[in-house]
Amino acid sequence: MPIETTTAATSVISAKAKIAADIRGGENLLIEGYVKGTIELEGDIIVATSGVVEADLAANNIIIQGTVRGNAIAREHLEILSSGNMTGDISARSLDLKEGSSFEGRSRMIKSEVAVATPQQPAVPDESETSDSGDTA
Amino acid sequence: MGLFGKKNETDPEPTTAPLPMSGIKSGTTFLGQGLNVQGRIGGQDDVLILGSHEGEIEVNGQLEIQEEANVRGHIRAKTMVIKGRVEGSIVADQKLKILYTARITGSITTPVISVQEGAEFEGEVKMHKSGSE
Numbered sequence: 224m225p226i227e228t229t230t231a232a233t234s235v236i237s238a239k240a241k242i243a244a245d246i247r248g249g250e251n252l253l254i255e256g257y258v259k260g261t262i263e264l265e266g267d268i269i270v271a272t273s274g275v276v277e278a279d280l281a282a283n284n285i286i287i288q289g290t291v292r293g294n295a296i297a298r299e300h301l302e303i304l305s306s307g308n309m310t311g312d313i314s315a316r317s318l319d320l321k322e323g324s325s326f327e328g329r330s331r332m333i334k335s336e337v338a339v340a341t342p343q344q345p346a347v348p349d350e351s352e353t354s355d356s357g358d359t360a
Numbered sequence: 361m362g363l364f365g366k367k368n369e370t371d372p373e374p375t376t377a378p379l380p381m382s383g384i385k386s387g388t389t390f391l392g393q394g395l396n397v398q399g400r401i402g403g404q405d406d407v408l409i410l411g412s413h414e415g416e417i418e419v420n421g422q423l424e425i426q427e428e429a430n431v432r433g434h435i436r437a438k439t440m441v442i443k444g445r446v447e448g449s450i451v452a453d454q455k456l457k458i459l460y461t462a463r464i465t466g467s468i469t470t471p472v473i474s475v476q477e478g479a480e481f482e483g484e485v486k487m488h489k490s491g492s493e
Contacts, residue, residue, distance in 0.1 A: 234392040237405040242389075244399020244415060250392045260399055 232266075238273045252282075254289070272306045285315075287324075298333070393428050407437070409444075427461045440470075 233251040236242055240256035249265040254274040262268060262276075267284040270276050274289035281296040287307035294312045295301060301315035305323030313330045320326055388406045391397060395411035406421040412430040417423060423437035429444035436451040445463040450456065452470040460478030469486045 232392045232394055234395050234411075235388065235390040237387050237389040237403075239387070239405040240389040240401065240403035240407070240419075242397070242399065242401050242403075244397045244401065246395060246397050246399075248392075248395035248411065250394040252395075256389070256403060256405075266394075 236274075270307070279311075294328075296333075425462075 233253055234248075235253045236256045236258055238255040242257065243259045245260050246252070246258070246262045247264070251266040251269070252262065252264055253269045253271060254276055255271040256273070257275045257277075259277045261279045262281070264282045266282060267286070268280055268282040269286045270289040270291055272288045276289070276291045277293060278291075279293045279295070280291070281298075283297065283299045285295050285297040285301045287295075287301075287303045287309055289306070290308045292310045295309070295314070297313075297315040299315070300317045300319070301313055302319040303309050303321060303324040303326055305321045307321070307324045309324070309326045310328060312328045313326070314333055315330075316333045318330060318332070388408055389401070389403070390408045391411050391413065393410040397411065397413045397415070399415045401407060401413070401415070401417045402419060404420045406423070407417065407419050408424045408426065409417075409429045409431060410426045411428075414432045416433050417431070417435040417437070419437045421437065422439045422441070423435060424441045425431055425435075425444045425446060427443045431444065432447045434449045434451075435446065436453070438453045439455045439457075440450065440452040441457045441459065442450075442462045442464060443459045444461065446466065447464075448466045450464070450466060450468045450470075452468075452473075454470075455472040456468065456470040456474070458464065458473070458475045458479045458481065460476040462476075462479045462481070464479070464481045464483065466483045467486070468481075468483065469488065471488060473485065473487065475481065
């Protein structure tokens, strides 16, 4: 299953919006406001500096500039910028915590032997844990 | 606004554009066609829905439900424009505009209403001048 990093369409939850909901779909989502619930996207999630998210997140890429309380699964890349504040557990294939960012929780790297576009080493048996082995549901 | 009403098909987006913001008026919550939201949407800002939503929407700005959208539940806004499919109770505090692409089942409460020819509506309308309920 090819993973397209980003879909073209982007939805926005604006600064003064308050959403308590389960959000699913195949778009990117920019969160400037408040969201509580769950967000599961075949796209990217960007939490802007004004954004406050109390939700479990799953997306291809997750970029956190604001506040997130919840667990986050990034099928690709997760990044917490210096203004970002994350409390919860992270699963990601690659991780980038900028200086000044705050992260409290556990972190687990997703190792996918389903070599997507860059077949480096086909399914090297690794002694580190590969419990879920990066399922791209 | 109509920012998203017509889109040039001959306008390929650059493939990776992680940061969006193009053409979206800031202060508008925009839920695209590929999104499915279940729950409550509230707040002060305008909301534009192209996707599907089930639950409650209560906003103090303008709520616009586009042609492609599918909304079920109680929705309330200061002003409302409906072009899509809505099932439920609709309250517009100031004004409600129903365009010809709209398909509505449910109840409507608003002081001012306009319905374009071609719109489908099944249900009851309550008009009151005070604005709020």
